[in-house]
Amino acid sequence: MNMLQQSRNQVLVQIETACIQAGREADAVQLLAVSKTQPSSVLAEMYQAGQRAFGENYLQEALEKITALKELEIEWHFIGHVQRNKTKALAENFAWVHGVDRLIIAERLSNQRGDNQSALNICIQVNIDGQDTKDGCQPEEVAELVAQISQLPNVRLRGLMVIPAPNNPQAFADAKVLFDAVKVQHAHPEDWDTLSMGMSGDMTEAIAAGSTMVRVGTALFGARPKKDV
Ligand SMILES: *Cc1c(COP(=O)(O)O)cnc(C)c1O
Numbered sequence: 570m571n572m573l574q575q576s577r578n579q580v581l582v583q584i585e586t587a588c589i590q591a592g593r594e595a596d597a598v599q600l601l602a603v604s605k606t607q608p609s610s611v612l613a614e615m616y617q618a619g620q621r622a623f624g625e626n627y628l629q630e631a632l633e634k635i636t637a638l639k640e641l642e643i644e645w646h647f648i649g650h651v652q653r654n655k656t657k658a659l660a661e662n663f664a665w666v667h668g669v670d671r672l673i674i675a676e677r678l679s680n681q682r683g684d685n686q687s688a689l690n691i692c693i694q695v696n697i698d699g700q701d702t703k704d705g706c707q708p709e710e711v712a713e714l715v716a717q718i719s720q721l722p723n724v725r726l727r728g729l730m731v732i733p734a735p736n737n738p739q740a741f742a743d744a745k746v747l748f749d750a751v752k753v754q755h756a757h758p759e760d761w762d763t764l765s766m767g768m769s770g771d772m773t774e775a776i777a778a779g780s781t782m783v784r785v786g787t788a789l790f791g792a793r794p795k796k797d798v
Contacts, residue, residue: 573611573789574618577602580772580788587776598776601646601765603786605630606793609637615789616641624648624667624784628655635662648730648765648784650704657681660723665690667730667765667784670706672717679721688725692765693718695747697731698740705731708743712751719756726755728763728781741766741778748779 570578577600585595604612605626612623612634621642625631626649635645646665651674659666660681669675669691682689693714696705706714711729719726729748733740744766752761767775769788776783786793 571614571618573615576789576791577615577618577620580785583788584772584776584783587773590773591777593776598780599782601648601782601784602789603648603768603784604634604790605649605786607790609634611790612638612643613641616643622646624786628658632658632662653677660689661686663689665692665727667692668694668704669718670694670704672714675714675718675721675724675726679723682723686723688723690727690763691718691724692728692730692763693726694730694732695744697744697747698733698737700734708747711747712754715751715754715761716756719754719760725760726757728761728765730765732768733766735770738771738774738778741771741775741780745779 580600584598584600588595588597601622601624602615602620603624622644624646645663646667647659647663648667651666651668656674656677660678661683666678678689693711694705695708695711696702697708729744731744748764752758755761763782764780765782766780767783769785772783772785
């Protein structure tokens with residue numbers, strides 16, 4: 570077994586253990602492999618180990634990998650900040666976009682999704698713990714965004730994405746409460762199934778609080794090379 574297989578197996582065991590400890594089904598949580606800064610060859614190796622869902626943060630870097638790996642059946646997730654002028658490339662090349670925090674972004678993604686493509690899966694990013702950042706909408710904006718975005722034709726609104734500050738388990742609990750509360754606003758409530766939260770350092774706590782998808786980079790691939798941008 571190679572290193573990537575080993576680390577993936579370890580992460581899968583950690584996820585399963587956290588599920589069981591929390592009284593949840595062992596397969597209740599999906600693993601998204603966060604592959605930013607990793608070269609295509611490493612993604613291909615992780616794919617050989619069985620991984621299908623990969624998350625990328627930087628559009629240009631992601632598009633190069635999507636082209637290089639187009640023979641593989643990878644499900645591509647964009648987990649970076651969504652800028653207005655990037656929506657077309659996102660709509661055309663990804664299966665999921667996690668960082669939607671305004672109606673205009675969702676509208677553009679819906680309009681720009683190809684006619685021959687299935688609906689684009691999206692999550693609303695929420696600034697759940699009041700961080701000083703421009704990423705993510707405010708918790709009190711979520712209900713109305715769900716009502717509006719869930720009516721758009723070419724996106725499928727799957728849930729919420731949060732990136733709380735480290736060591737703040739209360740933020741995960743708050744996200745779960747919000748996730749459950751706003752479901753009634755959804756035009757197609759059966760689509761509302763994804764709570765994207767938890768990373769390498771806090772996936773166990775996130776799963777205990779109700780995460781359905783953890784986004785894991787370091788624990789799978791090792792420490793990232795420093796990015797010189
Ligand atoms: C980089 C990143 C991750 C993965 O972080 P690790 O600590 O390496 O697991 C998860 N989510 C987002 C949004 C990220 O940018």
